[in-house]
Amino acid sequence: MQAVHRLLRERLDRVPRSAVWEQIHRAFEIGEPRDRNLHFNAEQRRLLREQCRSAWGFDPLEGFPQGNRREVAAEAIDEKIARERPDDRYVLVKGRLPEPLPPLASDLSLRVPVSGLNPDAIAQVVVIENLDSFDDWYAFRSPAELADALVLYRGHAGLARGTRNLLSILPEHIPVTVFPDWDPAGLLIALTLPRADALLAPTLTDALLAKGSPEHFAGQHREARHLDNADLGGWQPVWDAMKAARISLKQQHMLALGAALRRISLGDRSTTVQIRDDAE
Incomplete structure (x- = not known):
């Protein structure tokens, strides 16, 4: 759709025969293949515009319909092309919910619109990488200082965008603690969120280290390269410990x-972080 929009907007007379354009050509049988290009005259561009409008439900020259799926469905045949996804404005939360939301039992969570959370009533936030760990949050041996936190599932895809939207509007005085896996990918998740003031990391023991995966660590070489070139501040000792252990926990x-x-x-x-539990 973007390729057709660009062709029509810029009145191109040819485009490279890429995989995308080969797919368009098979679907509409418009355009003349020559050498490594697909050629279009003015009449062929007009026919392509009409056929795409009939197939897609909107004028490709005007670009994608704006809004969420409900709004896009008023124009397009495929409502899933909407740029705004169902979870973009929502987050999954538990813990100490800000007023006027009701208290929740520890085994319950709530999917709420970002606009339904009053930032001024939030004491602090904990962001958790994995959904089952979010569900089991109260079973972890977490610091007592996090007892009044709003606990937020980081999520993936659209849900992660909702999380990022919430973090981006939080007042600076509200601390954000991130709890990821203990590996390069988890540390990079924490580092690249819109807000992150602290990291939750395990105190390492021989028993815990024995559960680590060298294969998963080795597979995160791109994340490791990024971390090697980043200013990690107080998290640098954590990254140093990960590199020394070369495992994913x-x-x-x-x-x-x-x-x-x-x-x-x-x-x-300037803080020296205690990484191992020397008492074990």
Whole structure:
């Protein structure tokens, strides 16, 4: 759809025969293949515009319909082309919900619109990477200082965008703590969120380290390269420990082995972080 829009908007007389344009040509049988290009004259562009409008339900020259799926459905045949996804404005939360939302039992969570959360009534936020760990949050050995936190599932795809939208509007005085897997991908998730003031990391023990996956760590080489070139501040000792261990530890292993979680500030560039539990 974007390719056709650009062809019509710029009145192109040819385009490269890419996989996208080969698909368009098979679908509409318009355009003349020559050499490595697909050629269009003015009449062929007009016919392509008409056929696309009939197939898609909107004028490709005017671009994608704006809005969510309900709004786009008024024009387009495929409502899923909407740029705004169902979860873009929503987050999945539990813990201490801000007023006027009601209190929740520890095993309950609530999907709410970002606009339904009063930022001024939020004391602090904990963002959790994995959904089952979000569900099991109260079973983790987390710091007592997080007892009044709004607990937020980071999510993936659209739901992650909802999380990012909420974090981007939080007042600066509200601390945000991120709880990811203990591996390069998890640390990069924490580093690239719109807001992150602290990281929850496990106190390492021999039993916990034995559960780590060298294969998963090795597969995250792109994330590792990014972290090597990033200013990690107070999280640098965490990354150093990961590189020394060369394993990926999942949140589920931290829970299963009862690992104590420690809150490590991003902004403190002088703190020495206790990584191992020397008492074990």
